[in-house]
Amino acid sequence: MMRPTASQRLDLWVRQSAPMALTAVLAVLSVITVGIPGYAAVVPGYTAMATFYWAVFRPDLQPASALFLIGILQDALTGMPLGLTAVSLLLLHALALSQRPALVTKPFLLTWLGFVVIQLPISIFAWLMMSALQFQVIGPEPVLFQYLVTVLGFPVVAWIFVRIHRYVVR
Amino acid sequence: MAKRPGSFSSVAQPVRSLWSRFAFATLIAAAFALMLLGKADVLMVERARVVVLDALAPVIEVASRPAEAVTDMLNNVRDLRYLRAENARLTVENDRLDRWQHVARRLEAENRALKALTNFVPPRDLDFVSARVIADGGGAFVRSVVITAGRRHGVTLGNAAVSGEGLVGGVVEVGENYSRVLLITDLNSQIPVVVERTRDPAVLTGDNTRAPRLVYLPQNAQVVPGDRVITSGHGGVFPPGLAVGMVTAITDGVIRITPFVDWERLEYVRLLQTGADGVVQPESAHIPPFSVMGQETETRSRGVLP
Numbered sequence A: 001m002m003r004p005t006a007s008q009r010l011d012l013w014v015r016q017s018a019p020m021a022l023t024a025v026l027a028v029l030s031v032i033t034v035g036i037p038g039y040a041a042v043v044p045g046y047t048a049m050a051t052f053y054w055a056v057f058r059p060d061l062q063p064a065s066a067l068f069l070i071g072i073l074q075d076a077l078t079g080m081p082l083g084l085t086a087v088s089l090l091l092l093h094a095l096a097l098s099q100r101p102a103l104v105t106k107p108f109l110l111t112w113l114g115f116v117v118i119q120l121p122i123s124i125f126a127w128l129m130m131s132a133l134q135f136q137v138i139g140p141e142p143v144l145f146q147y148l149v150t151v152l153g154f155p156v157v158a159w160i161f162v163r164i165h166r167y168v169v170r
Numbered sequence B: 001m002a003k004r005p006g007s008f009s010s011v012a013q014p015v016r017s018l019w020s021r022f023a024f025a026t027l028i029a030a031a032f033a034l035m036l037l038g039k040a041d042v043l044m045v046e047r048a049r050v051v052v053l054d055a056l057a058p059v060i061e062v063a064s065r066p067a068e069a070v071t072d073m074l075n076n077v078r079d080l081r082y083l084r085a086e087n088a089r090l091t092v093e094n095d096r097l098d099r100w101q102h103v104a105r106r107l108e109a110e111n112r113a114l115k116a117l118t119n120f121v122p123p124r125d126l127d128f129v130s131a132r133v134i135a136d137g138g139g140a141f142v143r144s145v146v147i148t149a150g151r152r153h154g155v156t157l158g159n160a161a162v163s164g165e166g167l168v169g170g171v172v173e174v175g176e177n178y179s180r181v182l183l184i185t186d187l188n189s190q191i192p193v194v195v196e197r198t199r200d201p202a203v204l205t206g207d208n209t210r211a212p213r214l215v216y217l218p219q220n221a222q223v224v225p226g227d228r229v230i231t232s233g234h235g236g237v238f239p240p241g242l243a244v245g246m247v248t249a250i251t252d253g254v255i256r257i258t259p260f261v262d263w264e265r266l267e268y269v270r271l272l273q274t275g276a277d278g279v280v281q282p283e284s285a286h287i288p289p290f291s292v293m294g295q296e297t298e299t300r301s302r303g304v305l306p
Helices: A005-031 A046-057 A064-078 A084-098 A106-135 A142-168 B009-041 B043-081 B083-118 B294-301
Strands: B127-136 B143-149 B159-162 B167-174 B179-183 B188-193 B201-203 B211-213 B228-231 B242-253 B253-261 B268-273
Touching: A005 A046, A005 A064, A005 A142, A005 B043, A046 A064, A046 A106, A064 A084, A064 B009, A064 B043, A084 A106, A084 B009, A084 B143, A106 B009, A142 B211, B009 B043, B009 B294, B043 B083, B043 B127, B043 B143, B083 B159, B143 B167, B143 B268, B188 B242
Parallel strands: none
Antiparallel strands: B127 B143, B127 B268, B143 B179, B159 B167, B159 B268, B167 B179, B188 B201, B188 B228, B201 B211, B211 B253, B228 B242, B242 B253
């Protein structure tokens, strides 16, 4: 067996780090101002979608440490308590991973349904944590809207992930 | 990638799995620890936030340009349709404003004369810097924006941020070139205000909805929908008299105001430099980082409506 050349290794490295790089880009994208009324309040959880997708299809390319860093980064950007998104992403990753056999190699509709089910406790957890950190119950409506926008937007964003999965990551 | 022969991985797998579990638990614990440290207003966490913000804001700034261009274009197309009607409306409004200007001039002269009569000490003029809004805090829990001005431009904690329409919020994080403004609709925002017509003092407290609440009004306050609310300047952080919003809903004793600021078209803000860095510093524990009310805020903010 031939040892891969330097350029081959670099190529492989770039391909394999694409998922995490993409998730980091999505974390930055989620704070970009868009002039849609009410958009800022219900930005879809792009990083959650990405985390779920890669946890199901390529968990080997999604190390927990990278997720942790991306979560911290997103918290710092959005002004949320540092660590909240990190915990949410890690739990989402673990939950998705535990249900992976039931989700992978199934029709896309089932995978989507899996996301709808798995993201719910994560959203509730984030809401409870935030309420606890604020010492008061936060109105549940924004969280509910964000959950709905996130799970409804999943097929659109997943379509892009599938392309990247197929042609970049391989 | 094909596995190497003599599979080392079959031996390594259980160990790695154990290790990855341990790493996972450690990361979760670290994240929780960070949250608690952040809640305790540890200076280090605040500094870390500012460092990340300063490092990444240029990226956001670049990325926000195309998004802004698309938004502008969409707005232009939308505006074209209403051009004629808008023109007619503006002509009428201009007539009305001309009359107002006349009244205002007369009142200004009268005001000056009366001040001269009573030896009134005028408030000093405020310096300000203008900055572009490059990011609005995503998510369901926080209402804040990142702006392109920081310590280098003279921004300090607690500076009031205003748009053309009214008060936007207060500065809560100051980086070298970028800062974060907590909007008046955020859960942690509490601003001393007065009802313009009745001069009733109150505190405007956000709850992450678009319409913040007016609390701690005096018992006998007679507030009605349509009343304008302005900053009172109490606490000495925000200058008095900044337009904040209008009372729009009074239900079950909960008074909500609609801010004058057009949140969807918030592109530039002005930061008013009062000079008095009145915001409570993170070092003094037990106080939320953004509080223009000082020591009493935390206990009072959890009280019930009067």
